[in-house]
Amino acid sequence: MGAFSGGYTGRFLRVDLDQRQVSVEETPDPRKWLGPRGWNALIGWNEVGPGVGPFDPANRIVFSVGPLVGTCAPTSGRTTVSTLSPRGYPRPMWTSASMGGYFGAELKYAGYDGLVIQGQADAPCYLLIEDEQVTLEDARDLWGKGVYATEQALKARHGAQHQIATIGPAGENRVRFASIIHRLNNAIGNGGFGGVLGAKGLKAIVVRGTGGVRIADPVGFLEAVRYVWNLTKGGIGRVGRPDAGYPAVACAHACSVRCVTRIKPLEDRYGTKANLAMIKCVDQSWEGGSHPEYRGVSLRGEALHVPRPTGLGKPGLDLTNLANDMGLTTWAYDTWYRYLGALGELGIGEVCGQPVELSNPDWWRDWIVKVAHREGLGDDYAEGLARFYDKHQIGPRYLAEFIESAGSRGHGWHREGRAMEPHPSPFWEYSALLYAVSTRDVTPSTHDFFFLNWLYGYPKTPKDPSEISLPLQELAERVYGSRKAVYPGDEYIEHVTVWHQHRAIIKDSMTLCDWVFPVMRRGYASREEAMADKGSLDGDTSAEAVLYRPCTGIELDISEMERPIAERIVNLERCIEVRNNGRCREDDEAVIPHYQWPEKTDGTHLSADAHEFRALLDRYYDLRGWDRQTSWPTREKLEELGLEEVARALEPLRVPQMAVGR
């Protein structure tokens, strides 16, 4: 491992549930792999071969934390988790997710950069990490319990300062959209990782650390923190909400911005009077409703109306809590309401002989519990909408595909499972390209460009570049190198996409918040402060490196983090898909049918043969150094990135190009 004097601990924990053995190994070289996304991909490539399924003992689930975690670097308290996710559709895919809370910082204080879990326990157990002391404990008494009761029992047993990540019944029963919950509702949520822990028989991870994170240059580091905090203090929307009332918590260690979080007391039904730190964003759709409806006609003349989830008021809040307690992603309401609601409008009020009552909280309560326990029809719902449709074929196929399909890798389309949320051009094109080359809903690690569309007056597509504000055009030039990046159309979108993919890797490797980094625009603590600085969009896109250098003592600048490090990681993640799943251009193009639906505001379609999108994909592959026909990273590109062994391993799999053409 390369020399460093702070940030990293240099130690990685490995837990083998088959052998019930725990070992410590060296953290892969930070100079080559930077942090979590790189380490996790390396473990995925080296250890999760073709033929391994998400619920197999051979699958790995990796929890890791970047060099800034546990420090006071703004928003740095996040944990990145990667595994072969059962949610991937049509095939499980190697996927990453992240969560806030205190778990990551505590893992670092215990002395570890990361934690790999492999194998399968012969009886339910939980992992207890107390600094050097790492043991597997009996969890038979916790198996079957909800998240809240489990967390409370473990805190009572081990101490209030122990940090806990746990699954609920949904994870135990391998529901494909089960979550891993920490601190009651920080979640590895929509990625669908809960079932992986469930299959391993690991109910929870309990961690307590009393050690520290070394800082290479403490004075310089505090100076960097002051500088970056001053840039980023606003969080989402770049304006903080200090008038939160009491109590109010931010979602991660070292973040003080209550973006859209709030705390609500739980009902007594969970056997606890816990306060719930609720992440409002999509969670709140159960209570107050979700994003708009969608109405359109496809190129093929298919008419579609996808209703807006209306929300259920106060009982909806209780349902959010129930979903968290069962360990189901709270995005489920949005996806399933849209599908079942659209069926209702088509006169289909029953599913497999069972009535659907979307405005009845009791129906939803029953639905959540049955899905989490895979009872009756809940067993089919638990497979996710795409697989559910494949089995039952209720309603038109294009309806199900519009909400969740192979093109969206089995996640809700657009913006993290909100079923759909058409954006103005060029954000629509950007989103489509990201989906095409991803393994999950992509927005969780690439919010930043989408946020710019607020400056457009979302959801309007400008008719002419002259309608686009000058500061936004200047920002595009400064950050992406061209004003065309924010013009309608796709002329420069491949560059924007590559830039954000790299920056997502860097952010997930530090580990920082996606709503704040990269700092393309500065933030403000209050509306007043923002008004006083009207018009300025100045940020600092090198903020990660500004924090990284004094923390670790490693002299890396942001351009080196982008290329070759982040580029190397993007390529390695792609190679896992290529080797394990035969990922090819056809898979990437599965995004096209969705992309061809009209835009919300101007009703335009792509051409029937989608040559515009195919050309964009060509330009993206060229920029990446990937083969246009196969979509695979070329041997030359892999060798250039120092991935010679990976290149060699792929060589026998390379098939004659003729066989792969469209």
Add this chain to the structure above:
Amino acid sequence: MTETFVHENIQATSPARESLPKAKGRVVFDPHWCRTCRVCEVVCSIAKEGQARPAVARINISFNEFASVDPISATICFQCEDAPCIAACRVDAMVREARTGAVVVLQDKCVGCMRCQKACQWGVPKQHPDRREALKCDLCSDREGGPLCVEMCPLSGKALKYEPDYYTRGNGDGRV
């Protein structure tokens, strides 16, 4: 160690207290503004021990999601006027710093017996996890700019405030 013992111990050493410097300021914590980022813990430990390590921080923040009352709280010294920790110390390692009025631990004298912790109503002084030594807030008395945690708190002046005249302006009572 019984309460009676501590009490007697305070009584026994109290005559010396007239000559000690008086309480002046303290850090004031307001849970209504705190977002539980715990940056204060980290910067305290960086300043005092050179690494980000809450276990040795002289301030700690707790967010207890299971507490229906006061889920957000802080553990930090009030630097109270009637500091029983000073009296409880049998090796004279606890002294009042003249400029800020902070009660500070003299590292070279402290033997880590933790009598100070037992004497404190809130149990604020804590034991160093690696050394036999008590740790408590000294208001960064060696620093011109006041306590670093207050300066670095993202909600500085709201969640954490330094009031250098808290006990001298006439309305201090050592409680939040």
